[in-house]
Amino acid sequence: MRELVPDTPYCGAPPLPGGAAWNLDPWLMAALAVALLVAWGPAGRGGDRRWLLAGWAALAAALLSPLCNLSVALFSARVAQHLVLLVVAAPLLALGLRLPRRAASPGSLALAAGGFALALWAWHLPGPYGATFRSDAVYWLMQLSLLGSATWLWHGLLIGAAARPEAALLAGLATAAQSGALGAVLTFAPRPLFAEHAATTLAWGFLPLEDQQLGGLLMWVPGGIAFAAVALLALGPALAPRAGRP
Known part of the structure; x- marks a missing residue:
């Protein structure tokens, strides 16, 4: 169990330059090992283990590397950690896990895009963001909700790009727009929003x-x-049926 002083965030005290430490939480490492064994075993049969292993490695890197500790000191490092989770680990896991194909239906894809947008914006509001520094439970609720909603969305986008290209195109563009809008709000805010930093x-x-x-x-x-790119990949299949028309 981690030995931390009261009110120390999950990833440790804010490090100084050269002092960012690896996260060697034994409970986290055990959970990652169990998750890999479950996904690799009979329960995960039918998925692609190469993508699964790559996604698991990206997930472990985001959570165990010094990026975790650095995210306590820098908001930009927290965003970088989330980028690894949301645009590297999540699509790889979506390709590697055996997920129901109905998740790529237009209705499910719209729900996935909405759920991901809600999670992304909610956890970057000052109140919920600050709560992740005061409670390990809230911290893991943030990470799991972001990763889970992103994996669900990426599965729909990647499968839907071939099966339902129009839905994948709209969902990808909408996600690119809303995540870009949040980035713009944070970039052009006239004052710092997060007292923790x-x-x-x-x-x-x-x-x-x-x-x-x-x-x-x-x-x-x-x-x-990243999200605009997968939307554009769906543009080809969406336009293909019209290519032979006069």
């Missing part, structure tokens, strides 16, 4: 507002591009 960014050479702007740009550009 008010005294932790200067050691890393950032004012709190500059750190927030960097995090907003990361969410806006790489995050938006």
Whole structure:
């Protein structure tokens, strides 16, 4: 069990430059091992184990690497951690796990896009964001809800790009737009929004507002591009039936 002083966030105390530590929480490492064994065993038969292992590795890197500890000091590092979870681990897991194909139906895809948008915006409001620093349970609720909703969405997008290209196109563009809008709000906010980083960014050479702007740009550009790209991949199948028409 982790030995932390009261009110220390899950990922530890804010590190100074050169002092970001790996997260060696034995409970987390055991949970990751069990999750891999379950997904790799008979319960996960029918999926693609190559994608599954790649997604698991990205998930473990996001949660165990010094990025976890660094995210206590820098908002931009928290956004970077979420980018690894949401646009690297989640699509790989969606490709590797055996998920029901009905998740790619237009109705399910719309629900997935809405659920992901709700989770993304909710956890970047100052109140819920701050709660993740004060409660391990809230921290894991954030991580699991973001990863789960993103995996559900990516499954629908990747399967739907072939089966229901129009729905995948709309859902991908809508997700790119809403995540980009959140990034723009964070980038152009006139003041820092997250009190948890008010005294932790200067050691890393950032004012709190500059750190927030960097995090907003990361969410806006790489995050938006990832969802826009899969939407554009669906554009080809969507237009294909019209190609032979006069």
